[in-house]
Amino acid sequence: xxxxxxxxxxxxxxxxxxxxxxxxxxxxxxxxxxxxxxxxxxxxxxxxxxxxxxxxxxxxxxxxxxxxxxxxxxxxxxxxxxxxxxxxxxxxxxxxxxxxxxxxxxxxxxxxxxxxxxxxxxxxxxxxxxxxxxxxxxxxxxxxxxxxxxxxxxxxxxxxxxxxxxxxxxxxxxxxxxxxxxxxxxxxxxxxxxxxxxxxxxxxxxxxxxxxxxxxxxxxxxxxxxxxxxxxxxxxxxxxxxxxxxxxxxxxxxxxxxxxxxxxxxxxxxxxxxxxxxxxxxxxxxxxxxxxxxxxxxxxxxxxxxxxxxxxxxxxxxxxxxxxxxxxxxxxxxxxxxxxxxxxxxxxxxxxxxxxxxxxxxxxxxxxxxxxxxxxxxxxxxxxxxxxxxxxxxxxxxxxxxxxxxxxxxxxxxxxxxxxxxxxxxxxxxxxxxxxxxxxxxxxxxxxxxxxxxxx
Ligand SMILES: [Zn+2]
Numbered sequence: 159x160x161x162x163x164x165x166x167x168x169x170x171x172x173x174x175x176x177x178x179x180x181x182x183x184x185x186x187x188x189x190x191x192x193x194x195x196x197x198x199x200x201x202x203x204x205x206x207x208x209x210x211x212x213x214x215x216x217x218x219x220x221x222x223x224x225x226x227x228x229x230x231x232x233x234x235x236x237x238x239x240x241x242x243x244x245x246x247x248x249x250x251x252x253x254x255x256x257x258x259x260x261x262x263x264x265x266x267x268x269x270x271x272x273x274x275x276x277x278x279x280x281x282x283x284x285x286x287x288x289x290x291x292x293x294x295x296x297x298x299x300x301x302x303x304x305x306x307x308x309x310x311x312x313x314x315x316x317x318x319x320x321x322x323x324x325x326x327x328x329x330x331x332x333x334x335x336x337x338x339x340x341x342x343x344x345x346x347x348x349x350x351x352x353x354x355x356x357x358x359x360x361x362x363x364x365x366x367x368x369x370x371x372x373x374x375x376x377x378x379x380x381x382x383x384x385x386x387x388x389x390x391x392x393x394x395x396x397x398x399x400x401x402x403x404x405x406x407x408x409x410x411x412x413x414x415x416x417x418x419x420x421x422x423x424x425x426x427x428x429x430x431x432x433x434x435x436x437x438x439x440x441x442x443x444x445x446x447x448x449x450x451x452x453x454x455x456x457x458x459x460x461x462x463x464x465x466x467x468x469x470x471x472x473x474x475x476x477x478x479x480x481x482x483x484x485x486x487x488x489x490x491x492x493x494x495x496x497x498x499x500x501x502x503x504x505x506x507x508x509x510x511x512x513x514x515x516x517x518x519x520x521x522x523x524x525x526x527x528x529x530x531x532x533x534x535x536x537x538x539x540x541x542x543x544x545x546x547x548x549x550x551x552x553x554x555x556x557x558x559x560x561x562x563x564x565x566x567x568x569x570x571x572x573x574x575x576x577x578x579x580x581x582x583x584x585x586x587x588x589x590x591x592x593x594x595x596x597x598x599x600x601x602x603x604x605x606x607x608x609x610x611x612x613x614x
Pocket of ligand 1: 254286
């Protein structure tokens with residue numbers, strides 16, 4: 159590594175942080191200016207330009223990043239920083255460069271201006287997840303400037319295509335270039351380590367930092383009913399539309415049983431305890447009551463105490479007086495760790511005869527160890543920054559790129575830390591309007607991240 163100083167991006171509203179030579183808020187603002195909208199179905203914009211910009215910053219700092227992708231437009235950046243002890247297992251840090259679309263007419267200002275105002279960085283991707291890209295980048299640039307090497311190998315992947323299926327980003331990297339992740343034992347990525355402000359039963363403030371140790375699996379299926387086509391005036395015995403509707407009714411109305419996986423149980427127990435409530439998790443009512451006492455922290459608990467199956471797309475027929483021969487639907491199924499086989503068995507019995515199915519997306523659930531030294535190190539970094547931090551494991555209801563890396567034998571955690579804003583600002587507008595992240599949270603988050611990456 160050299161000590162060549164990269165030139166930080168010129169910025170009219172620069173607010174240099176006293177603690178950081180490379181302000182993560184400024185970097186986040188610069189990254190937002192690349193419109194990296196992922197329109198789905200393989201269509202996206204700007205990932206290449208954003209990836210090249212990041213690579214140029216890293217190159218100026220003396221690193222040798224790789225630019226890779228299935229096509230020039232879908233570029234990811236991968237970099238391995240060699241640790242002081244090469245015998246230790248490596249750690250992967252992954253963050254996505256793409257963002258979901260924004261409708262500018264609904265926003266207070268241009269979603270891609272990266273405006274810094276009122277203590278926030280505004281823009282599409284501010285908190286999903288150019289904040290984490292910026293914090294990681296700031297850490298790498300500081301290391302280069304200060305001649306610091308982490309203890310173990312750190313592999314960094316800034317990837318394309320997370321906001322669709324990951325086929326052109328994380329999944330492609332894992333399938334085509336597994337060698338980039340040789341020796342990597344654990345990974346950190348999106349959704350976790352954010353300060354969540356709660357109030358205890360005695361009125362005292364509680365700062366909860368949930369770290370994701372599991373994700374429900376994503377099982378997207380397409381189902382098809384076959385019947386007899388004919389004239390709409392003459393009912394047929396086997397009508398594809400009727401068969402499909404009955405099947406979807408059964409799937410959509412199914413009451414999935416309460417299933418407390420270890421991560422969800424720990425999350426509810428530890429959060430209610432921190433708030434001063436007693437939780438009885440032996441009965442369904444007890445669990446429901448416990449979740450109600452958790453305030454904002456209860457939302458994710460409510461969607462992870464059971465599996466779910468939701469019909470989302472319907473396709474059948476083309477003319478009112480013609481009975482179609484086939485009818486199709488898509489169903490979004492989410493299964494808890496350890497339940498994939500039983501969930502699909504239930505789905506098949508609910509669909510019943512006369513229906514065939516295929517997977518549109520088949521990403522098994524992930525589960526990592528909340529008792530591992532990796533989790534302890536995240537917890538330590540958070541509590542060193544915030545001595546009152548309550549760090550708890552949790553299970554994500556949806557999914558991230560962790561699902562692409564877990565099959566490589568990597569233990570995945572959701573840890574993209576953001577500290578609490580001293581004036582109470584919070585992250586808002588994710589996938590919505592006026593997306594923003596507090597500047598103070600970004601800066602403290604970067605210090606927590608750097609602490610973790612150096613000491614893990
Ligand atoms: Zn995201």
